[in-house]
Amino acid sequence: MNDRSPNRCHGPLIRAKGSEIGPNDTGSFSPHGPKIKILTMEDDDIIRRSMAAYLVDRGYTVLEAPNGRLGLEIFRAEKPDLMLVDLRMPEVDGMQVLEAATRESPNTPIVVVSGVNATAHAIEALHLGAWDYLLKPIEDMAILLHAIETSLQRAWLIEENRRYQEYLEESVRKRTAELEKTNVALNAEIAERKRIQAEREKLIEKLESQNSELERFAYTVSHDLKSPLITIKGFLGVLEQDLDAHLGGHCAGEISEHMTRIGAAADRMFSFLEDLLELSRVGRLVNSPSDIQMGELAGEAVDLVGGPITASNIQVCVDQNLPVMRGDRVRLREVYQNLIENAVKYMGDQPDPKIEIGMRRGKGEAAVFFVRDNGIGIDPRSQEEIFGLFDKLDPASEGTGVGLSLARRILEVHGGHIWVESEGDGAGSTFCFTLASPK
Ligand code: ADP
Numbered sequence: 001m002n003d004r005s006p007n008r009c010h011g012p013l014i015r016a017k018g019s020e021i022g023p024n025d026t027g028s029f030s031p032h033g034p035k036i037k038i039l040t041m042e043d044d045d046i047i048r049r050s051m052a053a054y055l056v057d058r059g060y061t062v063l064e065a066p067n068g069r070l071g072l073e074i075f076r077a078e079k080p081d082l083m084l085v086d087l088r089m090p091e092v093d094g095m096q097v098l099e100a101a102t103r104e105s106p107n108t109p110i111v112v113v114s115g116v117n118a119t120a121h122a123i124e125a126l127h128l129g130a131w132d133y134l135l136k137p138i139e140d141m142a143i144l145l146h147a148i149e150t151s152l153q154r155a156w157l158i159e160e161n162r163r164y165q166e167y168l169e170e171s172v173r174k175r176t177a178e179l180e181k182t183n184v185a186l187n188a189e190i191a192e193r194k195r196i197q198a199e200r201e202k203l204i205e206k207l208e209s210q211n212s213e214l215e216r217f218a219y220t221v222s223h224d225l226k227s228p229l230i231t232i233k234g235f236l237g238v239l240e241q242d243l244d245a246h247l248g249g250h251c252a253g254e255i256s257e258h259m260t261r262i263g264a265a266a267d268r269m270f271s272f273l274e275d276l277l278e279l280s281r282v283g284r285l286v287n288s289p290s291d292i293q294m295g296e297l298a299g300e301a302v303d304l305v306g307g308p309i310t311a312s313n314i315q316v317c318v319d320q321n322l323p324v325m326r327g328d329r330v331r332l333r334e335v336y337q338n339l340i341e342n343a344v345k346y347m348g349d350q351p352d353p354k355i356e357i358g359m360r361r362g363k364g365e366a367a368v369f370f371v372r373d374n375g376i377g378i379d380p381r382s383q384e385e386i387f388g389l390f391d392k393l394d395p396a397s398e399g400t401g402v403g404l405s406l407a408r409r410i411l412e413v414h415g416g417h418i419w420v421e422s423e424g425d426g427a428g429s430t431f432c433f434t435l436a437s438p439k
Pocket of ligand 1: 338342345346373376377378386387391392393394397398399400401402403404405424429
């Protein structure tokens with residue numbers, strides 16, 4: 001008998017190591033290796049012995065019982081792999097043996113070898129659990145052998161099936177336990193994420209409240225500082241008139257120059273405060289959103305900067321096929337206006353100055369609006385810095401350094417963002433921005 005290892009087959013055990021029964025290499029159930037035990041219950045000594053001799057010759061281990069009572073005792077003590085049972089025996093007959101053995105060990109094959117050629121007997125025997133029914137005398141022992149092998153094979157299949165079932169149940173149990181473990185881990189992770197999310201939301205809320213507090217502060221400060229400035233400017237005028245009156249109609253040169261400087265500084269401070277005020281308003285004062293044809297909006301902004309554009313003889317090209325977007329019209333026009341004003345201001349001595357306003361499709365097909373100039377360009381290292389409050393690359397240039405911060409804030413409020421693309425000195429600049437809600 002061949003002892004097959006479970007690893008030779010997929011997944012389920014075909015046969016556990018050490019199992020007594022199993023097919024040999026040719027698939028038959030003739031025993032090799034560990035012997036298969038057959039118990040023969042037969043009261044006729046000659047028949048019993050001849051069957052036993054034949055089976056021993058075939059390699060089986062044979063246990064013999066001359067009657068049913070002894071047979072059952074051996075059956076319980078030795079647990080044979082198969083039983084050959086005669087129906088007519090003294091003390092305990094074959095039917096009783098069948099009944100008891102089937103009840104106690106339903107998977108032990110029992111082949112009835114009967115001298116009674118009666119269908120009713122055969123039916124009853126099969127009904128009581130016999131696996132096969134042979135008639136005596138057995139003229140060809142190959143028939144007996146065949147019945148034994150077939151029953152052993154069936155028993156083996158039943159056992160394999162049971163093992164396979166067990167294997168499946170065990171696999172399901174294991175997998176369920178694993179899944180439960182994963183589930184617990186997942187639940188813990190979900191809880192942790194929820195906690196982090198709640199913490200984040202709290203933090204954002206706190207930041208937003210701090211931000212609006214700062215905006216309120218900037219608003220109050222810039223607003224309140226404007227009135228003393230207006231007073232300074234006013235009294236500067238009065239002072240000028242007084243001096244004119246005292247100094248006979250005109251201010252002395254040096255005094256006049258100092259007063260002009262005071263006036264210019266006050267003007268400059270005034271525009272700082274105006275810009276700051278504007279910036280502080282962006283997050284708070286929201287005009288109700290409307291549908292905006294972006295080409296039209298850019299055209300309006302170009303008109304607002306018409307004077308400087310004409311003065312610098314700049315060619316402006318606006319793509320009229322820009323899409324419709326939803327947003328705060330006034331604020332978005334300010335963005336365009338600021339970018340166009342900058343394009344004019346930082347054109348340098350370009351002999352053929354040009355500004356192009358258009359749109360391209362970015363990642364995920366989002367609309368990227370741009371204002372491109374062929375002016376002085378921006379060093380890649382400074383391209384982030386210019387969006388900071390009061391940041392200017394040339395401190396001597398006119399302007400407060402607030403414009404791009406303002407544009408960035410407006411676009412943030414619209415769920416978009418702004419950036420610049422430039423290869424540096426003399427290469428021109430392209431300011432790009434996105435908005436959250438395409439129409
Ligand atoms: P301001 O123009 O008032 O200085 P902005 O915030 O609008 O302030 O711009 C910040 C700085 O970015 C500018 O001072 C300038 O150095 C640089 N800049 C902005 N736009 C351009 C441009 N189109 N070309 C080159 N440099 C630019």
